Amino acid sequence: MADSSNGKHPFIDPRVLARLSAQGLQARMPMLGSVSGKHRSPIRGSSLEFAQYRKYVPGDDTRRMDWRAWGRSDRFYIKEYEADTNLRLCLIVDTSGSLNFKVDGVSKFDQMKSIAGTLAYLTSRQGDAVGLYCTNERFHTEIRPRRNATHLRIVLDSLAELNAAGKTGLAESLHEAAENIAQRALVVVISDLLIEPEVLKNCFQHLRFRKHDVSVFHLLDQSEIDFNFDRPTRFLDMEGGEPITADPNIMARQYKQAMAEYLNDLSVVMREAAVDYHRVNVDDPVDKVLARFLLRRQPKKGAR
Amino acid sequence: MSFLQPWMLWVLPAIALPILIHLISRRRHRSVEWAAMMFLVRAERMNKGMARLRYVLIMLMRMAAIAAVIFVASRPLASGRISMFGMSKPDATLILLDRSASMETRDPQTGESKRSTSLKKLADLLEKRSYGSQLVLLDSASDEPRLLDSPLSLLELPNLGGTATSADIPDMLERGLAYLKANEAGRADLWICSDLNENDWNPKSGRWSAIREQFSEMKGVQHFLLSYAERPAGNLSIRVDNVKRRESGNRAELVLDVLVQAERQPDQSGNSLRQIPVQFEINGVRTTVDLDLDSQGASLQGHRITIDRRLRSGWGSVSVPEDSNALDNRFYFVFSEPTQRRAVIVSDDERTANAFQLALNVPLEQGVENLAEFIPSSRVSEIDWQATSLLIWQAPLPSGLVAEQIQQFVNSGRVAMFFPPGQKDDGQLFGAKWGQWQKLSEEEQRKLSWWRTDADLLAHVESGDALPLNDLRTYQYCALSSAGNSATPLARLGDDRPLLVRTATDRGGVYFCSTLPTAQSSTLERDGISFYVMLQRALAVGSQTLSPASQRDAEIGVLGEADQWEAVAPTGDRPTLSETELQAGVYRNGDAWVAINRSLAEDEIKVTDAATADALFDGLSYQRIDDSIGDSASLASEVWRLFLLVVAIALIAEAFLSMPEKQAVQQQASSFQTTENQRQEAA
Numbered sequence: 001m002a003d004s005s006n007g008k009h010p011f012i013d014p015r016v017l018a019r020l021s022a023q024g025l026q027a028r029m030p031m032l033g034s035v036s037g038k039h040r041s042p043i044r045g046s047s048l049e050f051a052q053y054r055k056y057v058p059g060d061d062t063r064r065m066d067w068r069a070w071g072r073s074d075r076f077y078i079k080e081y082e083a084d085t086n087l088r089l090c091l092i093v094d095t096s097g098s099l100n101f102k103v104d105g106v107s108k109f110d111q112m113k114s115i116a117g118t119l120a121y122l123t124s125r126q127g128d129a130v131g132l133y134c135t136n137e138r139f140h141t142e143i144r145p146r147r148n149a150t151h152l153r154i155v156l157d158s159l160a161e162l163n164a165a166g167k168t169g170l171a172e173s174l175h176e177a178a179e180n181i182a183q184r185a186l187v188v189v190i191s192d193l194l195i196e197p198e199v200l201k202n203c204f205q206h207l208r209f210r211k212h213d214v215s216v217f218h219l220l221d222q223s224e225i226d227f228n229f230d231r232p233t234r235f236l237d238m239e240g241g242e243p244i245t246a247d248p249n250i251m252a253r254q255y256k257q258a259m260a261e262y263l264n265d266l267s268v269v270m271r272e273a274a275v276d277y278h279r280v281n282v283d284d285p286v287d288k289v290l291a292r293f294l295l296r297r298q299p300k301k302g303a304r
Numbered sequence: 305m306s307f308l309q310p311w312m313l314w315v316l317p318a319i320a321l322p323i324l325i326h327l328i329s330r331r332r333h334r335s336v337e338w339a340a341m342m343f344l345v346r347a348e349r350m351n352k353g354m355a356r357l358r359y360v361l362i363m364l365m366r367m368a369a370i371a372a373v374i375f376v377a378s379r380p381l382a383s384g385r386i387s388m389f390g391m392s393k394p395d396a397t398l399i400l401l402d403r404s405a406s407m408e409t410r411d412p413q414t415g416e417s418k419r420s421t422s423l424k425k426l427a428d429l430l431e432k433r434s435y436g437s438q439l440v441l442l443d444s445a446s447d448e449p450r451l452l453d454s455p456l457s458l459l460e461l462p463n464l465g466g467t468a469t470s471a472d473i474p475d476m477l478e479r480g481l482a483y484l485k486a487n488e489a490g491r492a493d494l495w496i497c498s499d500l501n502e503n504d505w506n507p508k509s510g511r512w513s514a515i516r517e518q519f520s521e522m523k524g525v526q527h528f529l530l531s532y533a534e535r536p537a538g539n540l541s542i543r544v545d546n547v548k549r550r551e552s553g554n555r556a557e558l559v560l561d562v563l564v565q566a567e568r569q570p571d572q573s574g575n576s577l578r579q580i581p582v583q584f585e586i587n588g589v590r591t592t593v594d595l596d597l598d599s600q601g602a603s604l605q606g607h608r609i610t611i612d613r614r615l616r617s618g619w620g621s622v623s624v625p626e627d628s629n630a631l632d633n634r635f636y637f638v639f640s641e642p643t644q645r646r647a648v649i650v651s652d653d654e655r656t657a658n659a660f661q662l663a664l665n666v667p668l669e670q671g672v673e674n675l676a677e678f679i680p681s682s683r684v685s686e687i688d689w690q691a692t693s694l695l696i697w698q699a700p701l702p703s704g705l706v707a708e709q710i711q712q713f714v715n716s717g718r719v720a721m722f723f724p725p726g727q728k729d730d731g732q733l734f735g736a737k738w739g740q741w742q743k744l745s746e747e748e749q750r751k752l753s754w755w756r757t758d759a760d761l762l763a764h765v766e767s768g769d770a771l772p773l774n775d776l777r778t779y780q781y782c783a784l785s786s787a788g789n790s791a792t793p794l795a796r797l798g799d800d801r802p803l804l805v806r807t808a809t810d811r812g813g814v815y816f817c818s819t820l821p822t823a824q825s826s827t828l829e830r831d832g833i834s835f836y837v838m839l840q841r842a843l844a845v846g847s848q849t850l851s852p853a854s855q856r857d858a859e860i861g862v863l864g865e866a867d868q869w870e871a872v873a874p875t876g877d878r879p880t881l882s883e884t885e886l887q888a889g890v891y892r893n894g895d896a897w898v899a900i901n902r903s904l905a906e907d908e909i910k911v912t913d914a915a916t917a918d919a920l921f922d923g924l925s926y927q928r929i930d931d932s933i934g935d936s937a938s939l940a941s942e943v944w945r946l947f948l949l950v951v952a953i954a955l956i957a958e959a960f961l962s963m964p965e966k967q968a969v970q971q972q973a974s975s976f977q978t979t980e981n982q983r984q985e986a987a
Binding site for chain 2: 246
């Protein structure tokens, strides 16, 4: 908390942290951590949580044999328990020039930093590892996930120092991340996703193939959806492309149609790739966005 | 289509304004930093189809609106029945107006006649479109072309009303041609307003080919025929022939023949009979006779009306009830006591003169007194030229003063007959000259080979029987040579030996007979009948001019000194002096009475059909516009309202096309929420 209130990290709001502190960040699937933690592991371990019976095979530790079951059925069963492990959160943030887009006050980039910083803080506080991967045309900052408090400071400092510039190379970066992140992890992508949905589909399926739990915060501004312009405007590409002069009277309908198709396609892609997809309006308060994110990851009652 | 303000069309390039404004506004854009460029790129790609078409339509609507405004300002004329497209502005416009009696046929609803309808429409049309620097009116009733200030003068000018005259369309065209040539008008429009009456058009006349030829030599003359060929069914016309005053005992009476002609009813076979009242008015006394009318008309022969015996001369009229043409419902006539018919025989041969005297002294009609006076050629100066109706000249052809006197005598409408003198004669008169006497052999040429039976002195009698000229024998013959083609033979001996010749004169009659009535020369005197009839007919014609009461057809110059005549009837509106001879009525000058009426041809029902009329203008730039009486549709109307409607429609269409698609916007606005819901369901 001391770090978040530091003037160096204005994107972290203590009030948001206080509001969200009650909810922990849960992984949707078993994680492979290096230490014991709050999250399920795919391998059986020594926690108090019973997992299952299995038949005894020679070589098994006889201490783990359930003698009561042998007494009832005259068969040898080994009693297995869940292993609790820690979670490794990999924040992949898009720092291309288009994130600088803002209409009034808050830019997509500011929103991205708030979400990433707050999430890093919450994750670190519950003892999980946090890593930060920043990309524009390619990864320019890679901080591998670690668990200690010093590492959080490094992550937050890196976030604070980020600038949005350059073109988007998110697709290539996601493929790269899928390959480089060694063990299964919670991969959180924060971007405006101005890429063809078909391209993104491959990226997310790649991540899923590597057994990562993928969440996406899709940053959009309402003005980008509404496209409310009343006279011909010269649109300057924030990523250095060719400017386009367009008359909204002629183009608005086609623009909105293209946007609708894109959003629809993206939803389909996310659903098919089982991505935890969150469309975030730049004007949405961060606490609401994250609360919704965290709540949806809470395990259902009775499920483990 | 033509335009009243064609110079406004120069502003037409202004229709490019919307494109210009569009291009300028594209340059006056503001710049915005934008992240979602991929959607703009997609939108641009999609915009190449319907959206671009829509925008092109918007542009077209704006351009159409501006074009229509310019058209409104240039005041377009739609000339439905006249094709004026591509026609240049004329330098002169000539109007040939048929003012004949048949043009006064009226529409019972509107009261407009063919003439007034054509004038109104023409004035309206010319007022709207250009008529050039000269607007000239030539009407059928007057000789002089009239220069008009403006087309509206057609409606205001005096002396443009209906007349009882006939029209001569070929003559009017010749006058128009002469005017155009004299004024060296380049491009000219020639408007002919007529009802295609066959008598007025005379389509078989040889003049038409000459007219066509001359017009085809003049480049740039456009002919328009405004035709009113329809004849309203049921129109009646009435006329009177052979008005005679008779006295029998203590009574005096008028005997006259009345003829009523009816237009055939289109739906009647001609058997239906109806009665019409025919009203006679003589000296203020009116009598009515009902006539049975069939599809052709009706006639009343030898109708007698008793009059006051003291009424020696006077006038009257006969009328039928009002119908579609007011000008042919009344016919005026005049009557007087039969006058003495005086003939003078100038001859040096008393025997021959005696033969003439005998034939002329016995009057042909009852109550007529004939007087034939014999005067030797040496006492010609004693002739009372004013009182003489017929001059028989059997003496050498005169020259000098006497020749002039004879010419004046003929020009005043009387008749001179020349017979060969006994001795050789070198004189010449009316282009004719006597040659040598020739004896004819008994076998070959004693009989007449041909004589004219349809008209003139040797025509058949009223019953249709021929004069007994076959019995005529001619023993000797005096050769006659005439200059040019001015002489028309009425009877011939063999191929080239005319026995009786008529020489062309403006008025009156001049006849040359190549033989003498005496037994030495022919059997004219002995057989007598033909000789008697011939002389009596010549005397009757000559005496018509001297009769105090005469019937004339309306035309210019028919009264001579028009200002000396007093209009007696009709008693209502008196025509102006220049129109006096053109209107039906009765005129009096001292003891002389003249009744002026429309000519017989105006009552004829024959109409030149449209194809024949078109053929008359074959090879010329010509358009026929078939109009009808009382038709209120103008020949050309301003259609700026139509273009104003186009402006309104174009602007409304533009507004609809430019309208932002609200439904799509709402759909887009809700897309965020919809997708969210879908995602939650999936989760």
